[in-house]
Amino acid sequence: MTDPVPTGPQAEAAQGRVALWLDPEDLRWLARHCCCAEDAPQEVKDRCGRLRFRAGAALHKDGH
Numbered sequence: 001m002t003d004p005v006p007t008g009p010q011a012e013a014a015q016g017r018v019a020l021w022l023d024p025e026d027l028r029w030l031a032r033h034c035c036c037a038e039d040a041p042q043e044v045k046d047r048c049g050r051l052r053f054r055a056g057a058a059l060h061k062d063g064h
């Protein structure tokens with residue numbers, strides 16, 4: 001996993017990212033939820049892992 005923890009709104013925007021506000025419960029669900037099929041392409045699993053990683057990082061950043 002090469003994706004760093006977010007460095008700030010401007011750095012995120014520079015990478016073409018947009019802010020996504022979610023309830024902590026939704027983030028928690030997202031961080032734990034994996035619905036990838038066992039034979040899903042690596043690209044799909046990577047994206048899933050990235051999303052769950054960032055959801056977990058956002059939770060930690062916010063002290064949850």
Ligand SMILES: [Zn+2]
Nearest residue numbers: 034035036048
């Ligand atoms: Zn998954």
